[in-house]
Amino acid sequence: MGLTEGTVRATQYGDSSYEFQVYGANSEPKKPETRGVRRVRRPSPIAIFALAAALAITVVGCSSSSSHGTSAGSGSGSGATITYWASDQGSSIADDYTVLNPELAKFTKQTGIKVKLEVIGWPDLLNRVLAATTTGQAPDVVNIGNTWSASLQATGALLPWSAQNFSAIGGENKFVTSALGSTGAAGKPPAAVPLYSVAYALYYNKAMFQQAGIAGPPATWADLIADGKKLTHGGQYGLAIEGGSIPENIHHAFIFGQQHGCSFFSSSGAPTFTQPGCVQGVQQFVNLMGSDKIVNPGDAEYDQNQSLSDFASGKAAMLMWQAAGANLKAHGMSSSQYGVAPVPVQSGVPGQGTSVDSMVAGINIAIFKNTHNLAAAEKFVQFMTSPAEQMILCKEYGSIPPVSAAQQDPAFATPELSVLRNVLATSAVAMPQVSGESQFETLVGTAVKNLFADAVNGPVSAQTVEQQLASAQSQMSG
């Protein structure tokens, strides 16, 4: 501690001018007397070395970005090196490397093209893509959340998938039509192509349902609330919700809103968040906690997948999640312990219109327009969307292949994936494909998070919901 005190004291007493005086008084005047003319005129080797080193560091520091920028290679396909930013699809980022590295090695063996892989977590991915867009220091190929497609398309940073580009990866027709609906604004060439598809489903704990004397999963909201109340007792709750998570909130707000006839954007792309259907949908969602009391109030804070672990550990009996199987397995819950059913709808029968029970969720793969390796990047996208690779990767990640030829594989006919596949085919709709989609996600997702903070104290009124949505909308308009 004495050292710390002494250091601070010295700083306190001796500002820079004091230190300078000491140096100037003791060191400088001695030079002419003690050193010869020649020695004084020539800077010491140490000074020269220090200067050279400092300048070298500066130059290296200044030029590092340019060297990075030219590292992309010649763009002639074989022999080239491309950079790939993958999203976190596994139970951890390390898991993603384990899954992807052997596949990339296979691609390199087939084509001679090397792939530099970086797996980026979801909280950082959009910011990294934005930074890459702004600076031009972008990877060649990147995974994006499919709901971002229209927003990123508007930046002009991604390669438009024209007919010519599509033909380089096997044509547009190899993809499932519903998955292509989430690749960019209507009437424009897609900004990305589908890579993994998922949908929302209701996961329920079979043992808890049996104990509560409930025969099967709820099909309507009335059933869900009634079942939820039966399942809520002691420290256990009927349903687990990720109330602090902006992405989860916006997805549910969208799905619940759809069921009330809400359209968050007009046909011209203007935000219409305060439509009665939107208010009703959001109110119904947050009041699962506020008035129905089938959700633990503590879930309002959840934003790190705690609801998933609550479901796996038996603290909650139901969960609405996208392809949760792989994650539940990672939390120690086997597929025999839970059942999977479509998310409830007002009518009890999922379909289109107000019977929608999911958004078309998934991951798209895109090429940055400024790539120097277009041929190699397209070969890589072709490889990743080939039926063989799709079967391997989607099995690992528990998702549905958006490629028709792979989707028919029996491996995707498990009870969970059959439900998800059916939802995608019949009762899921794409999130709004407008340029302001990412702002919509952030602002409305935050509004729902704020409403959950109210719901912990009791029922949330339609007026409160409308105020929050109006506030979100005004920031969009601004």
Add this chain to the structure above:
Amino acid sequence: MARASTSAPAGPERTQARAGGISPRASARRARPGRLRRISLPYLLLLPALLFELLVHLVPMVVGVFISFKALTQLYLAQWEHAPWAGLGNYRTVADFNGPIGQALLHSFVVTCAFTAIAIGLSWLFGCAAAILAQDRFRGRGVLRAIFLTPYALPAYTSVITWAFMFQYNNGLVNQVLHNELGITSRPTFWLLGDNSFIALVTVSVWRNWPFAFLVIMAGLQSIPRELYEAAAIDGAGIWQQIRHITMPGLRPVNQVLVLVLFLWTFNDFTTPFVLFGNAAPQNADVISLHIYNASFLTWNFGEGSAMSVLLLLFLLVVSGGYLLVTSRRRDA
């Protein structure tokens, strides 16, 4: 240093020129490169630091000011330098306190001012009290000082994420102690949502910053002669009178710098609210650094975000400048 460099070689040079019979002009020609080299060496040595300073601080600031006059939205991200000029449009939007964006900014500014004032006040109070109490020698003083300084030594992210866990509603230590163990609250409290989020933010900020106040004040106390306290005690001054008439005046120069530094750190603090609350802070804890981040990165309107940043920069400049002016005048008086 400069004086020594310019005058020192002149003498020997001149002597040598005379002794060798070389004309003064030729001597000057030979001397000039040497002198130039000596004069330029310090500047050359400073050059890398200057370049880095420009690169790291000044260039981003200038670019930020430049962007604040541009309508830089997502449509121009790939070629941001070609975004259309917005003139003062961004400033009008963010400073229009009747509009939603200006209103939200004003609310965030008020929250930040309240947060800063309370956090600085408490940090200073705790730091000052602990420094005075730990001034006298006693057994275990060194250990106690080390413990006090621990929060300051911990990486910010690590300590704040620990607090985030402690403040959790379901399994947090704070609720466990206050509600389950001591029964002070009738039911578990939400610390990271709603009104209490402000209290959580202030608590973590004070916890992180008071050791710095403690450290600086402790160092400042060493400069106050012990004789003054002894003389005051002989004259019958109590502990409070000693603190009021000896300690506080003695600490004034230290406090002036300490409060300014704490103000700038706390007002600009991004790590604490971001780690505690994530992207979307509750409205009562929506401090300005996080608000500007959201305005820029989450809604992709970098023009407005930059305009907010420039206004914040001006505010901090005015406050810091005014503070230094007032405190230096008081010191001169």
